[in-house]
Amino acid sequence: MNTIDKLHYITHPLPDYPIAQQVEDVCRGGCSWVQLRMKEARTEERLAEALRILPRIRHYGATLIINDDVYAAKAADADGVHLGADDMHPSEARHLLGAGKIIGCTANTLDDVLRLSQYDIDYIGVGPFRFTSTKEKLSPVLGGEGIHRIVAAARIHGVRIPIIAIGGITPENIGGLLNTGIHGVAVSGAIHAAMDKVTACEAIIAQLTTGHPSLATDHRPPATHHPSPITDHPSPVTHHRPPITKKMNDILKIADKTFSSRLFAGTGKFGDHQLMENALLASETELVTVALKRVEHTGQEEDTLLRHLAHAHIQLLPNTSGVRNATEAVFVAQLAREALETNWLKLEIHPDPKYLMPDPIETLAAAEQLVKLGFVVLPYCHADPVLCKRLEEVGVAAVMPLGAPIGSNKGLAMLDMLRIIIDQANVPVVIDAGIGAPSHAAQAMELGADAVLVNTAMATAGDPVQIAEAFKWAVRAGRQAFLAGLPGEQSVASATSPLTAFLD
Known part of the structure; x- marks a missing residue:
């Protein structure tokens, strides 16, 4: 040999x-x-x-x-x-x-x-x-x-x-x-x-x-x-070694699963399934959300979508997009558990079709029921610190506050509220919706978010595969910056060189 x-x-x-x-x-x-x-x-x-x-x-x-x-x-x-x-x-x-x-x-x-x-x-x-x-x-x-x-x-x-x-x-x-x-x-x-x-x-x-x-x-x-x-x-x-070592071992744990990638992704709006698959692979995401209404029926469409998501490192996260209240959400969740053989669920309840704002009252009610039914619940919600704490108290595995309205690409419009949510959370915080550029994802990670979820910005870009890779590096850079300890902002100048007279 x-x-x-x-x-x-x-x-x-x-x-x-x-x-x-x-x-x-x-x-x-x-x-x-x-x-x-x-x-x-x-x-x-x-x-x-x-x-x-x-x-x-x-x-x-x-x-x-x-x-x-x-x-x-x-x-x-x-x-x-x-x-x-x-x-x-x-x-x-x-x-x-x-x-x-x-x-x-x-x-x-x-x-x-x-x-x-x-x-x-x-x-x-x-x-x-x-x-x-x-x-x-x-x-x-x-x-x-x-x-x-x-x-x-x-x-x-x-x-x-x-x-x-x-x-x-x-x-x-x-x-x-x-x-x-x-x-x-x-x-x-x-x-x-x-x-x-x-x-x-x-x-x-x-x-x-x-x-x-x-x-x-x-x-x-x-x-x-x-x-x-x-x-x-x-x-x-x-002095550089501890931050690098920490980054190397920096694993995200949600419920019973661990993730080395902190970039989560959606599957909607891509031009075709092959383009979606290529982008998801380029992003190195390990958690992908898919609406049950896209895979709940039998036939070629179901087979094609699921086949393009069939990778050993990808965990599927079915979502309840399209439901209008807690009762419908619980029903769809149970269908998802049977169809996709997972108790993980992204809970989405947004009855308003124009602005797609999540319903906080129905979301909290559904989350409490689903947790009791044994689901690992990741609720999409407003950037409301009080609501996020209530969701945490009923037993959700993570909270997913919006950065801005779904598909708006406006970035972290709710920045101040997101800071409070991250600061007081005892479960992972995944910033979801509104992230329209890699710089937005990096900013979210610099805040201390545990992960971000990106869909529209990736799917509708001129080159989804390239932008997916850009998001991957942005999330890594933002996380490493957070772990390194960013210096605080101040309102006055601070010289980087001695202020002694040049010729003294």
């Missing part, structure tokens, strides 16, 4: 970052495993690129794996090949390459892993972990829980082949992934998108070695590139 590294770097064709430079940077950063991936290229083009980078690979003593193309790997005398689900059969690849070469294969399910483990292969890449923009024709996303289940079950079945997590992996994910029992990770964008590729590579290797994040994972250029009396001094650097 060949030795399999813990970090696999996968090249990605970029107009301003040649593959040869990618190889040089990651090898300088300590990575000794490079997978050449050129999805749209012909065999002769892959072979030419492999021969171009092979001298640098050999100079660093690294391993070169060719993605998809056994013939290019054989002609270049590369160290091995990585085979996707639609590529050559592993047994045929072994026959062509011989006993000494490395063969890796991609799996998306436990059945895939068990089937592949019967062949003479060296490792299995399991994923995708998250949505990734560097790979087309993405298989169903697994998330950390999905990968953990596959790895654990594979070990029970006696599979001892190293398993590499693949797809959308970033430094923030690695610590949790190591707890799933994987051997290592394959990354692409986490390195080539970093400002300092060498440092980013070193940071990931440090995490894989120690199981803990490195300070370098913020992907900023090292201080030696931009010297200053602050960043070059050793003691301030250590």
